[in-house]
Amino acid sequence: MAIPKLDRLDKQILRMIAEDARVPFLEVARACNVSGAAIHQRIQKLTALGVLKGSQFVIDPEKIGYETCAYIGLNLKNPEDFDKVLEELKKIPEVTECHYTTGNFDMFIKLYAQNNHHLLTIIHDKLQPLGLASSQTLISFHSAFNRQLPIVDAPVLEEE
Numbered sequence: 032m033a034i035p036k037l038d039r040l041d042k043q044i045l046r047m048i049a050e051d052a053r054v055p056f057l058e059v060a061r062a063c064n065v066s067g068a069a070i071h072q073r074i075q076k077l078t079a080l081g082v083l084k085g086s087q088f089v090i091d092p093e094k095i096g097y098e099t100c101a102y103i104g105l106n107l108k109n110p111e112d113f114d115k116v117l118e119e120l121k122k123i124p125e126v127t128e129c130h131y132t133t134g135n136f137d138m139f140i141k142l143y144a145q146n147n148h149h150l151l152t153i154i155h156d157k158l159q160p161l162g163l164a165s166s167q168t169l170i171s172f173h174s175a176f177n178r179q180l181p182i183v184d185a186p187v188l189e190e191e
């Protein structure tokens with residue numbers, strides 16, 4: 032997959048909106064010394080290239096009753112059922128991420144549960160019936176930090 036070429040203006044815009052997705056385009060335009068229309072066009076371009084994947088509010092799981100965060104490595108009995116298992120995982124609302132991995136697991140998921148009892152119910156009633164050979168659960172006590180990647184490391188197309 033080709034990496035989109037980003038110029039200095041793209042990177043400056045990305046830095047600003049990564050810090051605050053609600054920053055008004057006119058404020059970004061003033062900081063970048065370009066027009067609001069130019070910012071709007073760049074945002075559309077970055078979205079079309081897949082660099083930006085929308086914007087959203089981030090909900091704190093604990094504030095809505097999900098006290099347990101768990102990471103679970105899954106091994107399937109039949110690896111050919113991978114796509115079927117993936118589709119079933121998408122139907123479990125507590126599962127927020129699913130990754131294809133190398134190493135000891137076929138898949139690695141992140142999920143939130145209201146408490147440890149709820150976590151046990153999810154594992155027993157929703158995950159085990161998917162045809163798991165084994166699983167390993169890690170419970171996160173607390174997220175030390177969560178951040179965006181730094182924009183400074185993105186490839187730059189030098190202006191000619």
